[in-house]
């Protein structure tokens with residue numbers, strides 16, 4: 001019948017509107033009792049959901065990405081980046097600059113002396129993090145980066161970009177666990193290959209020793225016969 005669809009649509013709106021008040025009643029005396037907090041709208045939440053930003057913030061899903069960050073090991077203070085430059089090559093808007101570090105003789109080192117990202121150009125595509133072979137650049141969740149002056153505040157240097165590994169582990173618990181498991185499996189396979197090579201080398205050396213001993217005996221026998 002004419003108008004039924006409109007009524008159905010309005011009933012959905014009305015249901016969400018009523019559920020909003022039911023949610024508030026559940027949280028009596030106030031949803032703000034105990035202070036404002038980081039909120040996350042559950043998937044089964046039906047009420048209208050207003051976040052009073054910036055006092056309240058929404059929890060961000062693990063795969064959210066904004067701008068990149070560089071990881072360093074908090075125990076050693078050493079960055080993971082080797083200054084290979086792959087991230088700079090794959091970056092579509094070309095907003096990464098890297099200067100490789102050198103020793104006192106001018107020999108290039110596997111670490112960046114300088115690392116800049118112009119985040120006013122970065123489009124958050126995540127290619128740099130996808131292609132980095134050393135898991136040293138990842139996408140940060142921090143989106144509150146508004147400033148009044150575009151330059152130089154939106155050009156982040158190495159110091160601005162560096163975060164400890166545990167910060168990354170807290171932002172990306174599942175991804176971090178999967179990467180660490182893959183790394184451990186790779187190390188195990190490498191150790192097993194080395195052990196097999198060692199065993200083959202030992203067997204080869206023993207075989208060579210036996211052959212040398214046999215050759216020596218035969219030679220000695222021949223010499224004795226010739227005398």
Ligand code: SF4
Pocket residue numbers: 080081082083084085086087088098131132133134135136137
């Ligand atoms: S962040 Fe990764 S891809 Fe970029 S230079 Fe460093 S190691 Fe290479």
Ligand code: SF4
Pocket residue numbers: 067068087090091092093094095096117121122123124125126127128129
């Ligand atoms: S996220 Fe994309 S645009 Fe931003 S620095 Fe990485 S590759 Fe470049």
